[in-house]
Amino acid sequence: MIKRVLLVILTLLLLLAPSHINAQSDISISNPACHSERSEESHSAQDKLSEAPFAMLRTTSGDPSLWLRVTTEQADSGIVVLNSSVEVHFPVALIFNLEAESDVDIVSARLHYQVDKMNYAQVITEGWADFAPASRIETSWVWDMRKSSLPPGAAVVYWWTIKDAIGNEVETSPSVIYFDDNRYHWRNLTEGDITLFLYEEDDSFAWELMMACQQGLARLTRDIGTYPERPIQIYVYASAGDLQGAMIFPQEWTGGVAFTEFGIIAIGISPDKVDWGKAALAHELTHLVVHQATFSPYGRLPTWLDEGLAMYSQGELDPSFRAQLDKAISEDRLISVRSLCSPFSSQPEKAYLSYAESYTLVEYLLDNYGGNKMLNLLTLFKQGNTYDEALTKVYGFDVDGLDALWRKTLKNPVVQAGAVWLHPALIAVLSALATSLALAGALALEEWTWHRSCSKLS
Numbered sequence: 001m002i003k004r005v006l007l008v009i010l011t012l013l014l015l016l017a018p019s020h021i022n023a024q025s026d027i028s029i030s031n032p033a034c035h036s037e038r039s040e041e042s043h044s045a046q047d048k049l050s051e052a053p054f055a056m057l058r059t060t061s062g063d064p065s066l067w068l069r070v071t072t073e074q075a076d077s078g079i080v081v082l083n084s085s086v087e088v089h090f091p092v093a094l095i096f097n098l099e100a101e102s103d104v105d106i107v108s109a110r111l112h113y114q115v116d117k118m119n120y121a122q123v124i125t126e127g128w129a130d131f132a133p134a135s136r137i138e139t140s141w142v143w144d145m146r147k148s149s150l151p152p153g154a155a156v157v158y159w160w161t162i163k164d165a166i167g168n169e170v171e172t173s174p175s176v177i178y179f180d181d182n183r184y185h186w187r188n189l190t191e192g193d194i195t196l197f198l199y200e201e202d203d204s205f206a207w208e209l210m211m212a213c214q215q216g217l218a219r220l221t222r223d224i225g226t227y228p229e230r231p232i233q234i235y236v237y238a239s240a241g242d243l244q245g246a247m248i249f250p251q252e253w254t255g256g257v258a259f260t261e262f263g264i265i266a267i268g269i270s271p272d273k274v275d276w277g278k279a280a281l282a283h284e285l286t287h288l289v290v291h292q293a294t295f296s297p298y299g300r301l302p303t304w305l306d307e308g309l310a311m312y313s314q315g316e317l318d319p320s321f322r323a324q325l326d327k328a329i330s331e332d333r334l335i336s337v338r339s340l341c342s343p344f345s346s347q348p349e350k351a352y353l354s355y356a357e358s359y360t361l362v363e364y365l366l367d368n369y370g371g372n373k374m375l376n377l378l379t380l381f382k383q384g385n386t387y388d389e390a391l392t393k394v395y396g397f398d399v400d401g402l403d404a405l406w407r408k409t410l411k412n413p414v415v416q417a418g419a420v421w422l423h424p425a426l427i428a429v430l431s432a433l434a435t436s437l438a439l440a441g442a443l444a445l446e447e448w449t450w451h452r453s454c455s456k457l458s
């Protein structure tokens with residue numbers, strides 16, 4: 001009980017800290033209006049696990065462009081929609097069913113749908129139901145997730161346009177369907193922008209994970225000034241195996257993945273690995289928030305910055321990473337910053353070193369130049385500046401200049417103690433080392449999942 005009270009107090013402190021810092025920030029990527037909404041939400045945050053129906057707790061983007069007002073012209077068309085429903089077959093398909101009748105033959109039924117996610121433009125996709133013209137039809141359109149998949153919990157708005165043989169047309173009102181993983185009985189825990197969905201019964205486990213998320217988010221806001229662009233939903237499966245069962249291509253998954261544009265993270269955490277889970281959650285949460293803040297069609301972040309920010313938000317660098325860094329410094333075989341702009345090596349030792357260097361690069365920039373400049377740097381990447389251009393505009397040095405300055409700070413490395421934490425992708429590497437399995441691609445997985453999450457759904 002005392003532990004619960006302390007967690008609540010700590011949560012409130014963490015939620016108050018970011019709003020104070022935001023008030024001082026002169027650069028903001030997020031919409032200011034969203035900040036005030038967030039602060040109101042934080043005061044009314046749920047403080048207990050809830051089992052309310054999903055429909056009651058959904059946190060969709062609220063983007064008015066998504067929730068289209070479609071005029072229903074059913075009254076005079078002579079076409080009557082008898083039934084419109086959706087079957088969720090997670091994770092493989094959504095099946096949109098339609099029954100309709102008219103005085104004359106119905107000749108076409110088009111499904112229109114729109115996915116609730118960040119997008120560069122409003123995208124409405126169409127699917128044509130297959131049936132023989134008849135005065136009464138019963139048909140369906142199948143969204144095969146093997147072709148373009150959705151993460152658990154994704155929201156889809158849909159409506160039908162139905163035509164008959166003499167040109168009458170009816171358009172149904174839009175409805176929302178959630179692509180829920182209904183193989184489990186999910187409970188939820190909400191604090192501010194974050195909702196955790198779990199089916200594990202242990203409340204203290206849920207709270208520990210939530211606190212790790214709030215701490216990661218608070219640190220990100222305090223140090224850099226980035227905020228989630230939209231509410232974040234985190235689906236915590238009770239094991240990596242359960243998570244893989246949620247995927248169509250499970251071999252392509254590690255322990256978790258962030259779907260940036262959806263604001264959704266899916267991760268497998270068993271209660272006996274809560275320390276790993278807390279770190280992995282905060283890490284993925286950082287990727288998600290940073291990717292949302294820099295969401296644009298113009299380019300991408302250098303890998304050292306992306307991974308460095310995610311590791312930095314975890315706190316102190318783990319000793320195992322620090323040891324790799326110190327060894328490389330003493331042997332004069334540091335990887336250049338320019339090389340670290342590209343995806344990291346799949347060789348374990350180089351990968352360790354890449355993550356360690358990335359952490360210290362971000363630490364160097366934040367410690368010496370502050371969070372406002374980091375936010376400025378992210379903004380310039382979002383606007384499409386090259387790595388050299390963005391660094392030069394903000395700091396006055398390019399990638400090679402950063403390399404030279406940063407190396408000077410590494411002359412006398414100090415090994416620091418810290419909580420044991422391993423990067424999600426490195427878990428795969430370590431297990432592979434232990435079992436002599438092939439390592440090919442293991443470290444590229446997280447990179448791959450980012451590409452995947454950025455791919456077009458329609």
Ligand SMILES: [Zn+2]
Pocket residue numbers: 283287306307310446
């Ligand atoms: Zn990462």
